[in-house]
Amino acid sequence: MNLDDMILKLQPLGITGREAEVYIAMLKNSALTASEISKITTVSINKIYEVLQNLIKKKMCTENYLNGVKLFRCIEPKIAFKNIFSIYEEEIARKKNMYGEIEESLMYLYSKEKNNKSPLDYIEVVSDRGRATVRILNIQANAKKEILFFSKPPYITKLDSNIEKIQSACNNNVQVKSIYEFGQEENAEYNNNLLNLVEHFQSVGEEARIIKELPMKLLIADESISILSLMDNVTLKSELTTMIVHHPIFALSQKTLFEVYWNKAMTIEEYRNKYKEQYHQISESV
Numbered sequence: 001m002n003l004d005d006m007i008l009k010l011q012p013l014g015i016t017g018r019e020a021e022v023y024i025a026m027l028k029n030s031a032l033t034a035s036e037i038s039k040i041t042t043v044s045i046n047k048i049y050e051v052l053q054n055l056i057k058k059k060m061c062t063e064n065y066l067n068g069v070k071l072f073r074c075i076e077p078k079i080a081f082k083n084i085f086s087i088y089e090e091e092i093a094r095k096k097n098m099y100g101e102i103e104e105s106l107m108y109l110y111s112k113e114k115n116n117k118s119p120l121d122y123i124e125v126v127s128d129r130g131r132a133t134v135r136i137l138n139i140q141a142n143a144k145k146e147i148l149f150f151s152k153p154p155y156i157t158k159l160d161s162n163i164e165k166i167q168s169a170c171n172n173n174v175q176v177k178s179i180y181e182f183g184q185e186e187n188a189e190y191n192n193n194l195l196n197l198v199e200h201f202q203s204v205g206e207e208a209r210i211i212k213e214l215p216m217k218l219l220i221a222d223e224s225i226s227i228l229s230l231m232d233n234v235t236l237k238s239e240l241t242t243m244i245v246h247h248p249i250f251a252l253s254q255k256t257l258f259e260v261y262w263n264k265a266m267t268i269e270e271y272r273n274k275y276k277e278q279y280h281q282i283s284e285s286v
Contacts, residue, residue, distance in 0.1 A: 003024065135227075147222075220255055
């Protein structure tokens with residue numbers, strides 16, 4: 001592992017880049033003055049004392065005098081990081097104690113005005129695409145029995161990027177059923193690409209059907225969580241707002257809607273036959 005990699009890996013542990021660089025430099029030497037450390041690192045002499053004091057506070061190095069000269073020595077990594085984690089544990093314990101002193105008062109204020117849950121406590125509204133993707137994938141990954149999809153453009157991620165996750169769900173005995181919208185793109189190449197994609201999902205265990213149009217983007221997990229993604233009809237921009245509803249009765253009503261469209265949708269074979277002429281044209285051209 002090179003120096004840059006080590007510095008990057010130390011930073012999530014609460015050590016700054018400069019501190020990491022100085023500590024690593026000190027590991028290679030028995031004792032150094034501040035100016036000597038500055039010369040073998042990128043840390044300027046004006047900043048080196050600040051960095052060294054931080055390392056001392058974190059119990060990663062020591063300072064002492066030899067013949068009137070202040071020298072700095074690193075502490076063995078196993079001991080140093082045991083010291084660091086001990087400091088973090090003490091800090092967490094201190095904060096827990098501080099919270100414990102005010103928890104009762106905070107809960108009193110909360111319960112005083114909210115004897116019952118707010119009717120919106122079970123609804124999340126997410127407008128940020130990245131955050132919506134993370135929430136959807138997390139709910140999908142934690143499904144235990146069943147996932148139902150309305151797969152409708154526009155997609156927040158590429159459809160084929162979800163294949164491994166669907167395969168993992170199917171391997172864990174989660175039933176996955178999807179209805180795909182083919183929309184207005186009634187040309188041979190589009191139909192063939194859609195068919196290949198859906199067949200790929202089927203090959204990993206998903207049950208799939210195809211329909212001309214779906215009312216919305218929808219995911220239902222374990223008959224308890226529903227995720228709806230709707231186009232912005234206020235600004236008329238091509239942006240999606242995602243609503244996540246944690247409510248079994250609502251989820252069952254959405255599942256009923258899903259089953260209506262499932263019964264109306266075409267199987268892969270029916271879709272293939274419907275567009276057989278176009279499908280053969282694109283197959284022959286390959």
